[in-house]
Amino acid sequence: MKPKTLNRTLPLATFEAAYQLLQQMAEIPGAIWLTDDAIADSQNREYSSERFAAVVSDHFSALLRGNLLDEFATNRHKHSEKNLHSQLNVQLTFDPGAIAHFLSPLADKLAEITPTLSGQIDIRALKQGIKNIQPNSAVIQSEFTLNLLDLLAVNANPNNRLPLHSQTEIEGKSAPKVIAPETLQSQIAEAVNQLQIASPCISFCQPVEAALQQQLEQERLLNQVTTQIRQSLELPVILSKAVERVREFLEVDRLLIYQFEKVPVSHNGELAKEIPAAVSGSGEIQETSGSYLYLGRVTYEALANDAISSVLNFSEGAQCFTNGVIDREKYRKGLALCVADVETTYSSQPCFLELMRRAKVRAKLLVPIVVQDELWGLLIAHHCTVRHWEESKKTFLRQIAEHLAIAIYQAELYAQVQQQKRTSEQRVIERTRELRDALVAAQSASLAKSEFLAAMSHELRTPLTCVIGISDTLLRWSYGKVGSKEVPLQKQRQYLQTIRDSGDHLLELINDILDLSQVEAGKAVLKISEFSLSKLASQSLHALKEKAAAKGVELVQEQRIKQECDRFIADPRRLRQILFNLLGNAIKFTPKGGRVILRVWVTEDKNRTPAVRQPGTTPAGSTAVFQIKDTGIGIPENQRSLLFQKFQQLDSPYRREYGGTGLGLALTKQLVDLHGGAIEVNSKVDVGSTFTVFIPIQTTTKDESTKFTYEKSNSSLPLHYSSRGSLVLVEEDEETAMLICDILTAAGLQVVWMIEGSAAVEQIELLQPNAVIVDMRLPGMNGCEIIHQLRQKRATENIKILALSANEIPPDQISLLTAGANECLAKPIHPEQLLDKIISLMTGIGNG
Numbered sequence: 001m002k003p004k005t006l007n008r009t010l011p012l013a014t015f016e017a018a019y020q021l022l023q024q025m026a027e028i029p030g031a032i033w034l035t036d037d038a039i040a041d042s043q044n045r046e047y048s049s050e051r052f053a054a055v056v057s058d059h060f061s062a063l064l065r066g067n068l069l070d071e072f073a074t075n076r077h078k079h080s081e082k083n084l085h086s087q088l089n090v091q092l093t094f095d096p097g098a099i100a101h102f103l104s105p106l107a108d109k110l111a112e113i114t115p116t117l118s119g120q121i122d123i124r125a126l127k128q129g130i131k132n133i134q135p136n137s138a139v140i141q142s143e144f145t146l147n148l149l150d151l152l153a154v155n156a157n158p159n160n161r162l163p164l165h166s167q168t169e170i171e172g173k174s175a176p177k178v179i180a181p182e183t184l185q186s187q188i189a190e191a192v193n194q195l196q197i198a199s200p201c202i203s204f205c206q207p208v209e210a211a212l213q214q215q216l217e218q219e220r221l222l223n224q225v226t227t228q229i230r231q232s233l234e235l236p237v238i239l240s241k242a243v244e245r246v247r248e249f250l251e252v253d254r255l256l257i258y259q260f261e262k263v264p265v266s267h268n269g270e271l272a273k274e275i276p277a278a279v280s281g282s283g284e285i286q287e288t289s290g291s292y293l294y295l296g297r298v299t300y301e302a303l304a305n306d307a308i309s310s311v312l313n314f315s316e317g318a319q320c321f322t323n324g325v326i327d328r329e330k331y332r333k334g335l336a337l338c339v340a341d342v343e344t345t346y347s348s349q350p351c352f353l354e355l356m357r358r359a360k361v362r363a364k365l366l367v368p369i370v371v372q373d374e375l376w377g378l379l380i381a382h383h384c385t386v387r388h389w390e391e392s393k394k395t396f397l398r399q400i401a402e403h404l405a406i407a408i409y410q411a412e413l414y415a416q417v418q419q420q421k422r423t424s425e426q427r428v429i430e431r432t433r434e435l436r437d438a439l440v441a442a443q444s445a446s447l448a449k450s451e452f453l454a455a456m457s458h459e460l461r462t463p464l465t466c467v468i469g470i471s472d473t474l475l476r477w478s479y480g481k482v483g484s485k486e487v488p489l490q491k492q493r494q495y496l497q498t499i500r501d502s503g504d505h506l507l508e509l510i511n512d513i514l515d516l517s518q519v520e521a522g523k524a525v526l527k528i529s530e531f532s533l534s535k536l537a538s539q540s541l542h543a544l545k546e547k548a549a550a551k552g553v554e555l556v557q558e559q560r561i562k563q564e565c566d567r568f569i570a571d572p573r574r575l576r577q578i579l580f581n582l583l584g585n586a587i588k589f590t591p592k593g594g595r596v597i598l599r600v601w602v603t604e605d606k607n608r609t610p611a612v613r614q615p616g617t618t619p620a621g622s623t624a625v626f627q628i629k630d631t632g633i634g635i636p637e638n639q640r641s642l643l644f645q646k647f648q649q650l651d652s653p654y655r656r657e658y659g660g661t662g663l664g665l666a667l668t669k670q671l672v673d674l675h676g677g678a679i680e681v682n683s684k685v686d687v688g689s690t691f692t693v694f695i696p697i698q699t700t701t702k703d704e705s706t707k708f709t710y711e712k713s714n715s716s717l718p719l720h721y722s723s724r725g726s727l728v729l730v731e732e733d734e735e736t737a738m739l740i741c742d743i744l745t746a747a748g749l750q751v752v753w754m755i756e757g758s759a760a761v762e763q764i765e766l767l768q769p770n771a772v773i774v775d776m777r778l779p780g781m782n783g784c785e786i787i788h789q790l791r792q793k794r795a796t797e798n799i800k801i802l803a804l805s806a807n808e809i810p811p812d813q814i815s816l817l818t819a820g821a822n823e824c825l826a827k828p829i830h831p832e833q834l835l836d837k838i839i840s841l842m843t844g845i846g847n848g
Contacts, residue, residue, distance in 0.1 A: 463502030
């Protein structure tokens with residue numbers, strides 16, 4: 001705002017006081033003091049009717065000029081009482097341009113005066129100071145204004161003078177004199193004359209005093225707002241108090257803060273939810289930025305009285321701004337809006353004008369609140385009648401908005417710090433909970449390890465004792481240390497058989513431990529081949545027949561396999577291991593005279609029709625079912641959850657009676673899962689248990705007879721793709737993994753399923769599959785991290801990767817959002833879509 005020039009008619013005494021006040025300001029370091037005394041020559045100096053004084057400095061500059069209106073006081077050397085009441089036309093300005101315009105010619109003239117006069121002032125410094133005059137410092141300007149206000153108030157008060165003189169004064173201790181009536185009348189007339197002279201001074205000084213008083217009040221209010229900001233970080237307290245005080249100072253009917261919000265926009269460009277049209281009177285335009293629409297809401301307001309309607313929490317209807325009332329970008333750059341009469345300004349916007357009428361707004365003043373170069377909101381003053389806004393009001397409201405922007409920024413920073421503090425505290429709590437859980441898990445693992453070692457010590461020492469004891473006996477006999485009698489051949493064979501059985505038992509225990517470790521580490525690989533289901537079942541029963549006979553348990557095989565479904569594809573060694581564990585447990589926990597039944601059958605998928613089917617071959621999509629039923633002790637309901645956990649057995653009495661390491665069922669479950677199958681348990685205490693295992697048919701790359709097509713789809717894999725296709729699936733969810741394995745193995749692909757993402761990268765690098773299917777949401781190492789590591793390794797940087805995501809990803813963003821995947825498939829999985837993606841990947845391999 002351009003500083004105003006004060007033009008007033010003032011007494012000479014007031015001018016002299018202002019002159020002296022300005023001279024005090026010239027004591028600022030580096031200031032230049034210039035008066036008319038330095039310019040006027042000795043001839044016209046005494047009777048010059050124009051006087052001036054100027055201060056020029058880096059922080060404060062001012063120019064005071066006065067022209068005498070009468071010739072009575074032209075002689076400055078005669079300061080009589082009447083001289084002091086002579087009138088001057090006084091001008092006081094702080095405008096840098098006006099000061100420079102007045103002083104520049106005087107500086108040139110001063111340079112022409114004799115060296116004696118010019119030597120008193122540094123002409124070069126004066127000219128440089130005039131050239132570089134800057135707006136005044138707010139602190140120094142406020143100090144000068146307050147002093148000037150006090151000066152005017154003192155000089156304008158006639159009570160500060162004593163109107164009667166001489167004879168009425170008490171000199172020393174002399175008694176009062178009697179005053180003659182004529183003398184008293186003369187003195188009263190003189191006093192009245194003096195009062196009449198002072199009365200115009202009061203009338204002339206009142207406008208100046210009012211303006212300075214208003215500026216003083218403005219400075220005080222700004223200081224209070226600044227103090228409030230420094231004392232409190234509670235933004236609602238700061239804004240509510242500031243709105244109330246500023247409304248009182250501006251003397252408006254309503255003052256409000258209009259805050260902007262981001263509202264999401266749907267894909268069709270419409271608002272996510274309808275926003276009711278309401279009144280706020282901001283006059284802003286809402287603009288979309290990306291997928292957001294900027295709308296505003298009145299968050300704070302102050303009303304002059306109860307008759308003024310409230311607009312708190314009201315929002316404007318977006319339909320009122322189709323043509324735009326004002327550009328929001330201009331607000332962000334600091335545009336202030338003054339409207340003296342809305343009826344005239346918004347005559348071409350009937351919708352917005354109606355909003356103004358409903359709020360009874362006739363005039364308004366608006367300034368933006370810009371926080372860190374972003375439009376945070378608007379500070380708006382409403383008046384119910386036509387009002388022409390003064391420039392000082394506009395400047396003051398802008399200053400308040402700047403101070404509020406600082407408060408808002410500080411409050412946002414404080415809120416961020418508090419949020420970070422709460423987040424850190426929550427992370428500490430979660431981390432503590434995780435550590436506590438890890439400690440409990442470690443203690444449980446330690447306990448399980450102790451129980452396992454105790455059980456293993458018995459399981460290992462028993463056969464080792466037999467081996468060492470019998471071997472030692474045979475050695476002693478061979479050296480003749482047990483007598484001269486030879487050991488019968490039958491006895492030798494019996495000893496050797498015991499050694500062999502003990503060695504087999506030890507090997508079985510070691511294999512169980514190693515197999516379980518391999519499966520859990522993700523290193524177990526299925527060796528898929530074709531075999532006879534009936535033969536596998538018979539061999540398993542035959543291997544355990546002696547054990548069952550020794551315990552008095554009957555073994556029964558019930559085969560329900562059709563001749564055309566006898567040939568099955570899976571890992572026969574792993575299936576034999578599953579049957580050994582389940583049959584061995586059934587025999588161990590079945591008392592003498594009990595019965596163990598093995599049932600085997602095949603279920604076919606009726607929705608699939610094989611393209612090529614050889615006689616005796618199980619069709620694709622089929623599942624082999626193995627059911628082991630016993631009449632043993634049964635399993636209590638509360639202990640079934642421990643069945644498939646490693647190192648876990650039934651309660652201590654059972655462990656002491658039946659022994660075992662607790663690894664058999666845990667390994668069985670892992671091997672079933674490795675085939676993409678399932679296992680079910682039904683049991684009743686003292687009646688018996690039934691274990692049912694479901695193994696889906698696998699695929700082998702050497703047998704093309706299992707290749708098939710879907711009856712309702714053309715998405716089958718060509719034989720030259722599937723014959724060389726192997727994939728690795730990294731998926732935690734069992735159901736999803738089973739579905740994908742069923743689809744791909746039935747299509748002629750060999751699939752290795754991995755659960756743990758942490759071990760997947762090394763296994764994929766070792767296996768070198770044709771393609772990898774990775775779920776993006778995995779615990780621990782997620783899908784993006786796995787794909788990123790695969791792309792960083794030379795051995796897997798060109799491997800084909802299919803990402804499984806929860807949502808659909810546009811084709812042009814797949815590589816970016818998945819860290820380098822070739823294709824993406826959204827869940828739930830559809831067989832046709834999965835095979836289409838695999839065909840696309842395999843086609844890329846073939847073309848590469």
